[in-house]
Amino acid sequence: MDEDLLAIDYCIDCGKCYDVCHIAKVTGNKYTPKSKIMLLQKLLDGDELEQEEINDVYLSTRCGACDDVCPMNIPITDIIQREREILAKQGKEPARTTQISKNIIEAGSPGRMDASIRNSWATDELEISDSSKVAYMAGCWIAFAHQDIAQSTIKILNAGGIVPRTIPEEKCCGLFLIDNGHVEEAREHAKEYVEYLESLGIKKVIASCPGCYEVLGKEYTKLFRKPEFEVIYSLSLFEQLIDEGKLTPKKLNRTVSVRDACAIMEMSDIPRKILSSMGVEVKEIFDRKNGCCGGPAGVKPNFPEISSKTAMLTIEKFKDTPDGTVSYCPFCYHHLEGVCKEKGEELDMQDISILLLESIL
DSSP states (O other), X not given: OOHHXXXXXXXXXXXXXXXXXXXXXXXXXXXXXXXXXXXXXXHHTXXXXXXXXXHHHHSXXXXXXXXXXXXXXXXXXXXXXXXXXHHHHTTOSOHHHHHHHHHHHHHSSTTXXXXXGTXXXXXXXXXXXXXXXXXXXXXXXXXXXXXXXXXXXXXXXXXXXXXXXXXXXXXXXXHHHHHTTOHHHHHHHHHHHHHHHHHTTOOEEEESSXXXXXXXXXIHHHHTOOOSSEEEEHHHHHHHHHHTTSOOOOOOOEEEEEEOOGGGGGGTHHHHHXXXXXXXXXXXXXXXXXXXXXXXXXXXXXXXXXXXXXXXXXXXHHTTOTTOEEEOOHHHHHHHHHHHHHHTOOOOEEEHHHHHHHHHO
């Protein structure tokens, strides 16, 4: 029997996945993790899904919260990825998903942005070396929407004695392709990018984006092979520099909430340790559990209203924090900022790199 179908058969209908799924919450449990995976049999039998069923499959950010709580260890997000792969091959995926995937493959970014301005954040005030074997990968959302995060990151690295290089032909890591079942395209994308980075003589890649860090560091090994370079998460490096005494943060005496990144929840202690070194107290909002912003994996472009409702679960919780919210995921930052503008809401939020830079200046 198919392993995924066997796993689904173990479902005991406990409802735990309903409780943690933000999309289920804002849709009155119309679209749940369980309802999604129950469609696999139909797809494998060659039956056509109705449009609402297709919508169900694509109404998932693949944040992993459901995987974390499933007592039967059903690989829910993997099954959703597989269903999307089948639908993509049938030509049934949402048109926006097809277009964004095409943009990444052909132009190197989800929004088909002008690649010539990707590294325009690298101004003369930053110490950058073209010959360094340590590269900094900003990622799409930072490069095109929040360049101040890249600039503050480089300044922090410089203060800690690290002078990295930019990646001349940096491109999207391809997480969107992976999330949406474009596995073969993602495999070729990974091969091309790994070989390109290795051709530059790069030995370490520092990534600010949790998604980029996970994809380069883990997914590329599954898709292609283990890269010859090490992938380092920028916050892990900041923590190391503080521990070694190469960075000495001043006390800021503030209280903030933290916008955690679903992709690296297992590393959520790191931003809190950095904040603690700055004398910043954290007011926990989601009890250190996944509280997805509602944007990733195609939910934002395909279902903007549901995506915005999901974002409001975060925005409403963060309103009462005395000194604002600290983010360490640029996509969360970008998405929540956009929803606040759309809804006329105010949200005092900044990336942790900007706060750390303030503390060490």
